[in-house]
Amino acid sequence: MTAPARPRTSEQLIRAEEPVLAHNYHPLPVVVARAEGSWVEDVEGNRYLDMLAGYSALNFGHRHPALVEAAHRQLDRLTLTSRAFHNDRLAEFAERLAALTGLDMVLPMNTGAEAVESGIKVARKWAYDVKGVPEGRATIVVAAENFHGRTTTIVGFSTDETARAGFGPFTPGFKVVPYNDLAALEAAVDDTTAAVLIEPIQGEAGVIVPDDGYLAGVRELTRRAGCLFVADEIQSGLGRTGRTLAVEHEDVLPDVLLLGKALGGGIVPVSAVVGRREVLGVLRPGEHGSTFGGNPLAAAVGTAVVELLETGEFQRRAAELGVLLRDGLTDLTGRGVTGFRARGLWAGVDVDPALGTGREISERLMREGVLVKDTHGSTIRLAPPLTITAEELRSALGALEKVLV
Structure with a gap:
C-alpha cells in the first residue's frame, strides 16, 4: 500500500495540525521551515523579517x-x-x-x-x-x-x-x-x-x-x-x-x-x-x-x-537601535499610530482601532514580509533580535507605515 503523501505547502501543513494539535494558540498563517539571523523562511521559500524574536527568546537572532x-x-x-x-x-x-x-x-x-x-x-x-x-x-x-x-x-x-x-x-x-x-x-x-x-x-x-x-x-x-x-x-x-x-x-x-x-x-x-x-x-x-x-x-x-x-555589545546595539525605533514610531504617531511605549529594542504600539485590530495589523504586516504579534485590542508588540541591522529595522518601520498610512 502506498503511504499517503505528506503535506508540503503551508496551507496543507496548517490543515494537518488542526485535528491533532490542541488549540491553545492562534498563530499567524505562516509555516517557518528555516531561519538565520533576523530572517525566517517558510516552506514555499518566502522570507520574513522576524520582529518578534520568540517573545525575546531569540535576542541573539536565529542560530547565532x-x-x-x-x-x-x-x-x-x-x-x-x-x-x-x-x-x-x-x-x-x-x-x-x-x-x-x-x-x-x-x-x-x-x-x-x-x-x-x-x-x-x-x-x-x-x-x-x-x-x-x-x-x-x-x-x-x-x-x-x-x-x-x-x-x-x-x-x-x-x-x-x-x-x-x-x-x-x-x-x-x-x-x-x-x-x-x-x-x-x-x-x-x-x-x-x-x-x-x-x-x-x-x-x-x-x-x-x-x-x-x-x-x-x-x-x-x-x-x-x-x-x-x-x-x-x-x-x-x-x-x-x-x-x-x-x-x-x-x-x-x-x-x-x-x-x-x-x-x-x-x-x-x-x-x-x-x-x-x-x-x-x-x-x-x-x-x-x-x-x-x-x-x-x-x-x-x-x-x-x-x-x-x-561583551556589552548587544546591550549597546539595543540602546542605539532603540533610538531609531523610537524615532520611527514617533514619526508614525498621528498617522495610524495613536501611541507607543518603548525601551531599547522593545515597543508596544497602539494602532488606531479604525484601521484594524492588532491581529489584523499583524496579518497585513505578514503579507509585507514582516512578522509581529498582537497583544490586546489594537496593540502590537515589536521585539526584533538584537542582531537586527539599522537597514532591516528601517525596512520593518517602512512596512508598518505602508499598512497604516
Whole structure:
C-alpha cells in the first residue's frame, strides 16, 4: 500500500495540525521551515523579517554561530545527567550568571513559568524560615495586568480573564495592586508579605514602561518592609532594553531575579532563579528540583549566552537601535499610530482601532514580509533580535507605515 503523501505547502501543513494539535494558540498563517539571523523562511521559500524574536527568546537572532557551536560541542560530549550527579558545565554557568547579575546564587530551571513557580516557593520558604511569618500565612503582592506564565498558580493571580476562566480553584496567598502605583503597593504590604513580584516592564500587557522612580521606590519600600523584591526579567532581561537587566535603568538590584527565554539562546529551554545567598540558601535537598534543570547542554548554551552579554555589545546595539525605533514610531504617531511605549529594542504600539485590530495589523504586516504579534485590542508588540541591522529595522518601520498610512 502506498503511504499517503505528506503535506508540503503551508496551507496543507496548517490543515494537518488542526485535528491533532490542541488549540491553545492562534498563530499567524505562516509555516517557518528555516531561519538565520533576523530572517525566517517558510516552506514555499518566502522570507520574513522576524520582529518578534520568540517573545525575546531569540535576542541573539536565529542560530547565532557562537551558540550553535556551543550546542554542537556539548552534544558530542554529554547532554543529560539529572541533578542526581554533578556535571562539568554547571558550576561555570552558575558562577558567570551570578556575576553578570550582581547576585550570589543560581537555581537552574527550564522554562519561564518554572522560574516564577520556583521564585514563589523560595519567597514563601524565606518568609517562614527567615522573616518569621506564621506557617501558611505568607502573601505575595503582584501587579494587575501581569504576565508571569500560565500554570494554575500563576493564572490564579492574573487579571486576564482569558487566562483565568475555567481553571480554578486557585492558590491563595496573592494580593493584586495596580501597576506603577507605589501608594497602592505600600498599602498592600504587611507583616505577612514574603515578596513583591513584578515585571520591571510589563510585556504581554503592551510593553508598559513604569514611571521613572517606580522601580527604585519598590526597592526602597520592600527594604523598609522587610520583604523581598522579586523581579521577573524573563522578557525584559538579557539585553532587550539596552541594559543587561531592565532594573539597571534605575540602578536597582532586586533580592531575586527570574530569568529565561533569551538565556537559552533560542536553542534549548533555560531559565534560572538568581538571588542573594540568604534567600536561595533556604532550600535544602528534596525541597525543590527538576530533572532537566541545569543539564549539561543547557548549561553550555547558557554559558555561551552569558559570554555574549559580558561583551556589552548587544546591550549597546539595543540602546542605539532603540533610538531609531523610537524615532520611527514617533514619526508614525498621528498617522495610524495613536501611541507607543518603548525601551531599547522593545515597543508596544497602539494602532488606531479604525484601521484594524492588532491581529489584523499583524496579518497585513505578514503579507509585507514582516512578522509581529498582537497583544490586546489594537496593540502590537515589536521585539526584533538584537542582531537586527539599522537597514532591516528601517525596512520593518517602512512596512508598518505602508499598512497604516
